[in-house]
Every structure is written in structure tokens, then in C-alpha cells.
Amino acid sequence: MDFDRLPELGHVLSVDQFDRPFLDKICDVTQEIRELRDKPDGKRLLKEQFADRTAMLYFTQPSSRTYTSFAVACQELGVSIVDVRDPHTSSEVKEESLLDSIRTFSSYVDVLIMRSPVEGLARDAAAYLDATPRPRPIVNAGNAKDEHPTQALLDIYTMRRSFKDRGGVDGKTVAFVGDLARSRVVRSLAKLMYHYYDMQLLLVSPPEFRMKPDILAHLDQHRVRYEETADFNGAVRQADVVYMTRVQDEHDAADGTRSPRSFPEFHFTQEHLGILRPEAIVMHPGPRRDELDPATDDDPRSKYWRQMRNGKHLREAVIACILATLQRKRNERRR
Amino acid sequence: MDFDRLPELGHVLSVDQFDRPFLDKICDVTQEIRELRDKPDGKRLLKEQFADRTAMLYFTQPSSRTYTSFAVACQELGVSIVDVRDPHTSSEVKEESLLDSIRTFSSYVDVLIMRSPVEGLARDAAAYLDATPRPRPIVNAGNAKDEHPTQALLDIYTMRRSFKDRGGVDGKTVAFVGDLARSRVVRSLAKLMYHYYDMQLLLVSPPEFRMKPDILAHLDQHRVRYEETADFNGAVRQADVVYMTRVQDEHDAADGTRSPRSFPEFHFTQEHLGILRPEAIVMHPGPRRDELDPATDDDPRSKYWRQMRNGKHLREAVIACILATLQRKRNERRR
């Protein structure tokens, strides 16, 4: 693969910035990196690409798979990492402003990967840094309730790969199930659906956790067909993709609600494997609770473990594109 | 040294899996790695061996020397590391099951090194991963009260090196001193003694912290001679190895006991150096409290600092064997 010809990429802040050509291209790059890694010496070749680069992983919101997949993705590309995972270990305890802290970190590294409970922090940080003499690309690795763009990308990649012999993502019926009101994963992914032809969404949730009006308006505006329903079995029968989600009860306090641990009427179990279409797939962004029975793990249509591994592949592609873009700019300045 | 011919090694879960040929071989590999490192360019050569590999250090139980020695051992072999040291920074706070978390981490790395307060977690994780399509080797780096196999290996290596001109470990008298009931180090090491000829154990403890019946039964079954005693001075006079241990009072709450900080009648002090045999050695797995007087540090028979450094050497050998085994399997699949 040719690292000089990777697509241009700066900040990754929101799914709103992606168009269909980019979505197609980033999936291609992900696939190329995977294939390169499986070749003899492929992993060593990857590791030499960006061996002079450093990334800050600023993860002040708990995370297992996002943190680990980004950390490993960076290191597989040779990128050194420095991390902040506990805000109490940083100068924020000395009442430094958040944006000063972020400018500080950005000063020492090439790219900042941020996950924070603060609404809009990645976006604000990007705008702030862009106004300084030393801007740095920022990757939003999950921000409060609003966005999780790299998760949406890895979900798209997982669908495209799973349906590679059936025309990719286009024309599929996707059932989103669970806490649709607060799942930033579902919100982000739903907003990408209009880039694909002839999609149909089934929004399966308890009444109190229906998809929020802003997303429904977005779907309406872009003429994506959707149906809100509580008929879980019907949705499972009909869907190409059953996308399960966890109750996001970490937001209960802020929302003034008190959610159950899960909704038993929307648990995906072995029985549902019987009504699921043979060519359909089951996805889950993880972590799961009771909404997805581990007894379904071994079914070939269960793609959630693969989806999780795709997180590393996709994030590696994202970082490669960002650093290749920096490299081109650096070379241009030298000319 | 020839990395292609390292001994086969998968999970490292318990001392029960080691036999004498393995014990001898892993000590040889440890020694070879040490000698290679001291050659010009030896450290660089080591660093190139596994530069395309990644290890997860999952350390949710506090640790200084085990964590640091594993982390440095990995890096000296070129292995990238990602760590989880505070379970609150991971998805466990979102009530993910422990085994799901571990499968998640294992998905992104080549080997998992685990230290946990959860009884049997390394073993359960290994069994769980072995039942998935993508098993990963697991190294038990200390699990609750039960096992600490790499510590036992480094202790064996330390004895063998110390007695290299006196026939190695065979035929020695080892005095274990202190909280024998709860020291997983002592428990693990005692279970290895039967692999050596003509060993004699002196089990020196206060009555309430005697060696547990399961270990005594193990010694009986394998015909290892042992004597339980409270005569510390007599044991020091007789022993080839005086193996001191700390009171494991972190287990007091679970045990419903309330231990003293140390047992003054079993403190090893400068006076004991006078009655210790000239060719004997003193060991301690660390961290120490009052049971081992720092004033004895400079005596040439005090091997506990060297023992600690051996931890890195031995763990480097263990990781090298595991990764070389993975490499051979990968090469076989490619053929």
C-alpha cells in the first residue's frame, strides 16, 4: 500500500464531516492495512511508517476498547503514545483551564485523541488550537452524549465487510435496539445512513428511550426511511443488521431518570437466532450487559467480536491518514 | 542465542504445569538472555526480536516490581505494551462482565499478562479464551492468594545461579520464614521443590500462620522432607536458603484475622549473619517490612536485590518463549 496517497484527513470531530467518498475510502484503507499486516514483514513495515510521531491519548472518561484499540493502533504504526487517563494526575487539579491543558498537551505531540465527559470538548479544543500558531489534529474518541465518530466508521466498515458479497451497506434494513435516546454510537451511525442508497431503519426502543427528535429530523431531512416500533421480534425477522445497545445509565443522574439495567423485552437470545435471517448480522458496540446473551456468540451471524477488532483496524487507518496528511504538509513546507 | 529454538510455552497459569526439564530450560534461556544483553549490541538485538508484538498488562492489583519487571522485560524484547492498572478507567465500571473485558483486551494484543485480586481469574480467562476462535496466551502475574508462578520461577533461577558451583538447587535445605499460610510466593515455590533431588524444607512460622494443609499434603505426596518449627535460629544455622516473607495482612479482612505488622521473633538481623552458613543465601520476594533488616543488605549472602532483578530477566525469558511459540504457529499456518 502507498502511504503517500492516503486520503487527506485533519480533525475527526463528527460524523457530519464525512461524505460517501470518504466513507468508501477509509474502509478501503482499513482493508489494505489489515491485508498488509497479514503479509510476512507487514507488521514491521507498518511499524516503520510513523516511527517519528507521537500521539496523546487524553481519556478522562472510562474506556476499555476505545482506549486499547487506539493505543495498539498507534503503536502498530510506530507512533509513540503518552496518555492522560485520570484527570487527577494532571494540572487540572491546579485549576488550569481545560483548553490551556489541551493546548499544553498538544504542544508536545503530533495528534490528540480525546475522550471526555465534557460536552463538545473535542470540537472546542479543535477550534481553539486552530486559532493558535501550532494547530494539531484532534480525534474525537467519544464525547459526552453527543458523538463517537470513529465508532460509527468502524460500524460502517463492519457492515460493508459483512455484506461484501451482497452489495455492501446500500439497501440494507438496520434495526437499532435499546436506549436509542442516549446511545451516542447509534446517534452517530444513524446520521451516516443517508450516504447509502435505499436504507431502512427500524428504531426499536421502550417509549422512554426513543430516538431523540434531532436525529429523527435529520433522517426526515435526508429522506431516510425509518419506523419507530416496540415489536422487537418483528424487527429481528426483517433486519439485515440487528444493532443492539446497552442502557446508558451513566447519564441517569444528569437526565433525572432512573433506568433499569436492561429491558428484558429487548434481549437478544438464542431464540432470536431462529428467526434471524440467514444472511443477517448482529452487532453491538460493547460493553454488553444482559441485552445480548453470550450464548449467541458462536453463531456465524454474530459479528460483535469482529466489530470490536475492526475498531483497531479502522482507527489505525484514521491515524495513518492524519499522519500522512501532516507528513505531506511538512514536506511541502520544506520545499 | 537462537530464538527459533526456544522451548514451547503457552499459558503460564500455575506452577503445576512445570516439570524439571522446563525448569532447567527456562533457567538456561534466562541466562542466555542476560549474557546476550551484556554483549555489544546485545540489547539492540533483543529489541528487534518481537518488535511487531503487543502485550496487555492487566494489573488491577497493586504491584511495583512485578509490573515494572514485566513492562521493562516486554520493552527490552521490542514488545509494545498497553496497560490497565485501575479498573475504574475501564469498561468494568459499565458493568461489563470480567470475562468480556478480558476477551476485549485479548482481541487487540498478542499476550495478556494479568494480576488480579480475583481468585482464579487468570485460569478462568485462559479457559474462556481457549474456547473462542482467537485464543491468546495468558500469563498469571499473581492471582489473589493462590498462585504466582513467574515469582516461583525467578526464585528457582536465583537459587540455581547462587549455587551454580555447588550443584544447583538439588540437595539444598530451604527455610521458609513468616506468614506461610498466605504467601502465594511460598506456596508456589514449595510446590516446585519435589522436582529437585533430596530437598529439605524448614517451615518457620508462628502457629497461626503455619503452611496450609493443601501444601503439606502436596509435599507428603511427593515425598519432600519438611519440618514445621518455630526455632528460627536453628533454621538459620541449618539452611542453605533462608527465604524471608512479609505478613500478608492485606488478606486480614477476608480471613477475619488481625495480624501484627511483623513477628519480631522471626526478624532476620545482622546477628543472624553470624550464625548463617558461609555458603548460604538469604532471599525475600519483596516488599519487605521489619522482618529483614536493611543493615544486612551489603552481606554477599543477601541475594534479595539480585533476586528482584532476576525477576526481569526470568520474565523476559518467559515472554520470549511465549512469543517464539506464537511465531512458530504463525509460520506453520503460512506454509
Added chain:
Amino acid sequence: MDFDRLPELGHVLSVDQFDRPFLDKICDVTQEIRELRDKPDGKRLLKEQFADRTAMLYFTQPSSRTYTSFAVACQELGVSIVDVRDPHTSSEVKEESLLDSIRTFSSYVDVLIMRSPVEGLARDAAAYLDATPRPRPIVNAGNAKDEHPTQALLDIYTMRRSFKDRGGVDGKTVAFVGDLARSRVVRSLAKLMYHYYDMQLLLVSPPEFRMKPDILAHLDQHRVRYEETADFNGAVRQADVVYMTRVQDEHDAADGTRSPRSFPEFHFTQEHLGILRPEAIVMHPGPRRDELDPATDDDPRSKYWRQMRNGKHLREAVIACILATLQRKRNERRR
């Protein structure tokens, strides 16, 4: 640049150990490393210098810029890092003595970089290790209230660079502003001033936070001219360097005081830019609060962001000197 000819450097414990030739030399090395990094392949060349070395970052006191700059500096030189940032993850919870912990860490690495709330810990650790058979260089990265030598060095480097066309640091008037009693940065930097010709210090603080008598005595003894004043505007008009500092209220509890968040009469704002001399500079070690208005960030005389980035450059030079010294000793032993 020639890494074999870097100046000799062992422990970095206190500004008291630096003389003028060293100060000049470490600034030169810093500059050379910066220039090397900007050359094509310069970053890769740096990364190969010490690829067989490991550093421990022992940071049990919160820090953003010091930690990150050291971590990145190490990695840019190819040095692997292992860190301890939360003492609760280490054996200190098992009541190991601090010096035993530090000897433990030092056993696995080539250099120890320490930041601790414990008064004099870096100095004590260095003395302790020097008395063992395996001493290791220690870098004091900020110790309680007393010292912060690498910060003082980067401040010197920042002044020298800023005044490179005006004779460097010599002959300048430096206004230190704020909590002069407890800023270890100011204390360390003030003690370096006598190495430069014809310096004048303006010590601007509220009465309760005046510079401590030990520093004033040091200035008197070395005949450094200084003036204590509360006339902030006058100082700004006169100074070549306005060095702003934050109220160090983390020491309030220990001191039995209760400080305000900042002193409004000593806030540097846009209005002060109007009276600041055209060739003067504004510095701040960070993190800032209200004492330094972000609206002044874009003025070319505001050097505090550059100063912060210089932290990485300078620390890279310090580590390079230390490791080159180790390398020379190793080579001598081999001869």
C-alpha cells in the same frame, strides 16, 4: 551533532550543582537537538540514539507539562518508559519503605525521573542509590516546595533564546511576580541568576508571599541586585522579563494559610502590553489562572507557550547527556 561529546551529567538534583559553563553547554545541546529534529530524518536519527535504554517516570505528584514533556522527550530519544503515577498502584500500599521502592524501580531501568510531594526525596534517593552496588542517575522533576531544576534550566534556555540578539541572559532585569514564597520554580531560577553578569531582580509580591529569607540571603551572598516591591506596573515598565506565577495554594494546608485564588493587583492583562518594553518578554511556568490574561497570548512578547515547548527540548538534552554519560562509562568498563 555528536552524541559522544555531550557534557558529563549524573544526577540532576538541584540548581546548586550547575555552573555557568554547564548552563551554556546544556542550552547549546538543547539548540542542537532542536535543529537536528527539524532536518529530514533528524527525528529518526534521534530515535535511534538510546533505543536500548529505559527510564522510570515516578510521578506521584500531579503534573501535566512536566510529565508529558519528559515522557515525549524520552520517547523521541528512543528511550522506553515505564511509569508510576499513582502511588496506590505500587507496593507502597504494602508499607514498603519509600527508599526500598525507589531502589526496586531503579533496578529495572537506566535512569529515574522523579516528581514527589516528599521533601528532599530525589536527593535522598540519589544518596541511597549511590551507596548501593548499582547506582542510577536520578532527575529531580519537582520535589515538594524546594526545587525544580529542569524547569530552571528551560527558563534559562528560553531567556537566552529570546535575547539571542541582545547578549543572552546577561545584564537583564527580571521581575518575578506573585507567590514568591512558595514557587519552587522562582526559587530555583533566582538561585541561578548570579551566574549571569549584571542582573537585576524585581521581586513583586503581596507582603504575605514575599521571597523567603534563604533566597534573599543567597542573592546577597552572591551580590545579585534585587528590589522587593509591590509596584507591579513599575516593574512591568522596567523589566526585560516579566515572570508571572500562580498562587501555590496546594501548600496552604501545610502552611496554615488560606490564599486567594490569585492577586488581582498583580494580574498581567492587555493593558500591561502597552507599558511593557518592546524587546521585553513575558514568561509563566504554567499552569496559569487569572494572573495572566489569555488575551495576551498572541502578543509576540508572550513567550510562555514557547517556554513550555522548550521544556521538552531542554529535558531531551538533559536525558541525552545523562545517557551518553552512562554509555561512556559502559564502554570504559568493556575496554
